[in-house]
Each structure stands twice: as C-alpha cells, then as structure tokens.
Amino acid sequence: MAKTHTERLLKIVRITKFCSDICGVNIYEDDYRINYRTFFVIAVIGTSFSFLSYTMYDGYGKEGDWTILVQVISLAGGTLLQGFFVLILFLTKQEKYRFLLKECIILYEKYEKMDSDYRVYLNKGIHLLANFMKVCAFINFMLVLGMTFVTIFYNLIFGTNETLVYGYCPWVSLETTGGLWTTNMVQALLIAVGGFGLYSGDMSVLTPISQIPTFKGIIQCKFRELNDLLDDDHESEMAKKIKTLAALKDILQFHQTYLRFLDVSREAVYWSVFVKVGTCFIGIAFALFCMLLGSWPAGYIYMLYCFVMMQVFCGMGTLVDITNEEFIHSCYNDVRWYDLTISEKKMLNIMLMMAQNTEGLTIASIMPLSMNTGLQVTKTIYSLTMLLLTFVN
Numbered sequence: 001m002a003k004t005h006t007e008r009l010l011k012i013v014r015i016t017k018f019c020s021d022i023c024g025v026n027i028y029e030d031d032y033r034i035n036y037r038t039f040f041v042i043a044v045i046g047t048s049f050s051f052l053s054y055t056m057y058d059g060y061g062k063e064g065d066w067t068i069l070v071q072v073i074s075l076a077g078g079t080l081l082q083g084f085f086v087l088i089l090f091l092t093k094q095e096k097y098r099f100l101l102k103e104c105i106i107l108y109e110k111y112e113k114m115d116s117d118y119r120v121y122l123n124k125g126i127h128l129l130a131n132f133m134k135v136c137a138f139i140n141f142m143l144v145l146g147m148t149f150v151t152i153f154y155n156l157i158f159g160t161n162e163t164l165v166y167g168y169c170p171w172v173s174l175e176t177t178g179g180l181w182t183t184n185m186v187q188a189l190l191i192a193v194g195g196f197g198l199y200s201g202d203m204s205v206l207t208p209i210s211q212i213p214t215f216k217g218i219i220q221c222k223f224r225e226l227n228d229l230l231d232d233d234h235e236s237e238m239a240k241k242i243k244t245l246a247a248l249k250d251i252l253q254f255h256q257t258y259l260r261f262l263d264v265s266r267e268a269v270y271w272s273v274f275v276k277v278g279t280c281f282i283g284i285a286f287a288l289f290c291m292l293l294g295s296w297p298a299g300y301i302y303m304l305y306c307f308v309m310m311q312v313f314c315g316m317g318t319l320v321d322i323t324n325e326e327f328i329h330s331c332y333n334d335v336r337w338y339d340l341t342i343s344e345k346k347m348l349n350i351m352l353m354m355a356q357n358t359e360g361l362t363i364a365s366i367m368p369l370s371m372n373t374g375l376q377v378t379k380t381i382y383s384l385t386m387l388l389l390t391f392v393n
Helices: 005-022 036-062 067-092 094-111 116-158 177-209 212-231 237-293 299-333 342-356 371-392
Strands: none
Touching: 005 094, 005 116, 005 177, 036 067, 036 177, 067 094, 067 177, 067 237, 067 299, 094 116, 094 177, 094 212, 094 237, 116 177, 116 212, 116 299, 177 237, 177 299, 212 237, 212 299, 237 299, 237 342, 237 371, 299 342, 299 371
C-alpha cells in the first residue's frame, strides 16, 4: 500500500500510463517510441472511417437517405476525428507532457516532507485527479454498454433492425439476423476500442492540469509561514529580516514555477482542448438532430457522453481560472503587508502584478475554457439544431 503522497500520485499515474501504453501512446515514459500498438490504433481509426464512408455511399448514394449523412457526421466528427487528432497532438507535444509530470512529482516529493498543512493540499490534489479518473472511466464505460444495450432492447421491443451506429460492414447484409448481429458486434467492438482510447487521451490531459490547484494551496501555506516569521519575537530584528527576505524570495520563486507550469500546460493542451470541445460540439449537435428525426435510438447515450465530457473539460478550465483568482486573493489577504519593509512590499507587489495578468486555458485563443463557455456552446447547439430542423420541415 502506498504511504507517501508521491507514491499515491504515481500509483494513479501508472493507471494512465497503462491505458496509454495499450493504445501505443505512453508519452509519459522517457523512452517512449512509436510502436506497433500505435499503428494498430491508427488502423482501427482508418477502418472505422472506411466503414462510415461505405455507409454514406450505400445509404445516401444508392438510397438517397440524407439522415444517414447526419449520423455519420455526428460519429466521425465527434469521436473519430477527436481520437486521430489527439493521438497526433500527443506525439508532437510529448516532451511538454513529460515536463509537466516531472514537475508534479518534484512538487509532491518536496512538500510532502513539510508540515501537515502542505500535506492537506497534496491530498486534495490526489483526490481531484482520482475523481477525474473515475468520472471519465464511468462515462466511457456507459458509452459502450449504453449504446449496445439500448440498441438491443430497442430491436427486441419494437422488432426493428437498428444498428448501434450507421457504420455498415461491406458484404454483410442487414436483412438477415446473422448479418445484423455481426454488424452490431463489430460496431460494439470498435466503440469499445474507441472509448478506451478516448479515456486514455482524456486522462493524459487531465493528469497534469488537475494538479494546478495544488500550487494555490502551497502558496497559502508559504504566506502563513511568512506571517509566523513576522510574529516571532524571539529573534533579533536582523535575523528576522534575513529570514523574512528569504521567505519572500522563496514565495516569488515558487510563483515563477507556477507560471512556468501554467505556460507549458497551455502550450501542451492548446489544440487538444480545441479538438475536444469542437468535436463534442459536432457530436452533440448532429446527434440531437438525429434524435429529433427519430433515426438513431442509441444517439441519446452518445449525445450524453459528448455533453458530459465537454463539461468536464470546461470545468477544468474554470478550475484553473479559480486558482489564478485565489493567487491574487492570497497576495492581497494572506500576508500582513503593514509589517513588511518598503523593499519587501515592492517584491510582493511584483508577484501581485504578475498574478493579476495570468491567463487561464483557452479554446484555441477563440474563447476562454470555462463553464460559462460550456453554457454558451450548449445554447448555440440548441439554436443550430432548431435551425436545421426548421429548414428540413
């Protein structure tokens, strides 16, 4: 059983590494190289695209059913494109992700040796990461099981021949029972592989970002220690001044570490966040449109998955914004300015100005990543879907 906070963190990270290694994208390992599993994942994505292309040709090209196009766009634009682009982005940004993980480990190794106040915030960071992992695992698990069983029950109750998605296998006829079950089994397998890959990608992004609030807790502890130094009447004025100056320098250096960590985080997840939110937008909009047309029974589960994951990432952005605001709040309220000398106040004022100009995460510099943005995107999805439905009517 893991005892230290660093061991507990690494124990959780090993799960992410294990999932990423199965997908061939274990970017957190220093000796990572592209391997046969990487090409297998790319092949699965390519196979899925070929099935969807055949479906578009068979459904729209031969039969003229344009609703098939809508569902194919929802699936291809919502998950397949996401999986492909995120895989490519991980390969190009792997050095930054490794840097972020190493910084987290250094942070835990250093401050778990401090007093209990520091360990409280380290513990919160571990719990936050564990909760992200559980939520993402549950949602991806429900995606696979939900779409499979909803389709099966729908066919049994209404006597239809619906498939999980509109992604047909060439030379397999849906008119026969064997062909229908074969198609659904292949689709369920591909969705399971895709869900596992998306979970691995989500956790690779959320692992370092979830530790950003831990920096805020540590800076609060450092300000508390600074106040304790200012209250210490057993030291001479000269000794107190030397210790206070050293504590202030340590605080400023730690804030610089936080800013560097945040800058690298923004660079690492810049396009990943854009792809995640953008593909979820496409998936929700077209899935909702399909359901209003009554053409996709499993679309409810798929839409729920896209919506929840979009909100998880928007919540992550809000978490970073709150952390930046609490850095400013700590600079204002957690230190006794009136007991500092003029030079010490100037040092702290530099940190305050930098904290006031710290940016959070964005969706490709288009808009901030936050819950408010998630709400605005949801409103836009509803308006777009109603517009499409009105156009069709």
